[in-house]
Amino acid sequence: MLDFVQQLVSGIALGCVYGLIALGFVLIYKATEVVNFAQGDLMMLGGFFAFTFIGLMGLNYWIGFAGAVIAMALFGMLTERVIVRPILGYPQFSVIMVTIGLGYFLRSITGIIWGTDDFKIDTPFSQGVLRIGSLVLAHDKLSVIAATIILCALLYLFFNRTTLGTAMRASSENMLAAYYMGIPVKRVVSIVWAIAAAVATFAGVLLAPITFIHSNVGLVLGLKAFPAAVLGGFGSIPGAVVGGILIGVIESMAGFYLPQGWKDVAPYIVLLAVLLLKPEGIFGLHVRKKV
């Protein structure tokens, strides 16, 4: 029983990271119908920014964290403006190739700038543990879960309560109509990219004590976050997080209870099963925009 809870918590923590990356997939997909395959690499770059601020420049953890989030938000906007916007309207295939290319570029450039070693940053969550009876929960894992809950609550309020959030939902539903209600759609899309990159950075920094920072961390996690987004029903924000947690828990359980090797296969088996039985995903809408 104790093992089970232990595995559950670390599964949820890992799943939250998948969920945060998947959230970025979904946000960008909803706003522009672009699948951003570089989402995991945005997370990786966010981790390197934090490493630079905290590890190299010696800034306070929280200041460095905030700095990385802000820097990545700007980077997300820049990416949208310079790389994605010019190619919008071309076939989906071209857009997807561009984001895959962006991922390669980011992995190589971080290798060139920071090198290919594993880096770590000292965080307030690196060492401590929480003991409940004989249950031992590491702070680094709990911090990921707590941050995910807070971020989701903030995003929920943002999308449902604020004018800008509503404008984003309107733009993703019908761009033309949004324009004529006075919504600056292009600016809104830039902000969506900023939010997606910022959310990915949260994942990247919180993950640093668990997996360390290296240039391929985003590729591996991005590959897991993608089925998370599909599992939740591509296009559903709560679905992305639930899908992420599901994948994380399955992976963690399979790693503990099943023979070696099942850990990496199990999430995909579940994904295939879900897609066979409920192709639109757990939270998916059947309704697709008519063009």
Place this chain on the structure above:
Amino acid sequence: MSYFRAENLSLHFGGLKAVDAVSFAVEKGEILSIIGPNGAGKSSIFNLISRIYPPTHGRIYFEDQDITQEPAYDIAKLGIARTFQNIELFENATVLANLLVGRHRHSTTQLWQELLFLPNVRAAEKMHRRRVEQVIEFLDLEPYREKLISGLPYGVRKVIELARALCTEPKLILLDEPSSGLNVEETEDMSFWIRDMKTELGMTVLMVEHDMTLVNRVSDRVIALNYGKVLAMGSPSEVQQHPDVVAAYLGA
């Protein structure tokens, strides 16, 4: 100076002149209809005014301001609203949500105030909701408030799109074929509403329309277009009897 003016407006796609040196003016409080056969350039003119396309030549003035270079999203802020021939609504939202998005240009509250749901945000919400309610009453949409757009019939959606345009409180409203797809009864309602928008709400109306009964019933003036050029301009009966217009429609 006229209220709204298009000067020498042209839109060329390569060698095709969709709009060819068209000039016209709309006076304040007027209902002006643009008629013409398919492909005459009517909708292109609307798309130029609402800045979907930049014009090849020519300028557009509204309230003595040159709006030719304004970005599309600023058109609503200037007080110009439009409806679309093929209805562009937020399909997966309720009627009420669609109409509230129409209030976007009037929103003044700040992001942080909204996150904290301060009293001024609450007051603004109530005010917007009241305005929306007035439009709902004006267009008899009471039964549909909480319904999703995707489940509503075409005729109702058409009215909701008009309602959303009215929620922006425009000074000038562009209606792109308001009667297309409507039955006789619904077209009749539409013609009353268009008259009321002028007389009760003090709006100026620029309309593209095929249904000549509706055009005759509501228009103060009519412009006839063909092949991107103005054929005739004047009262509805003058334009319909104009020999060039008759030739364009009958192909004589």
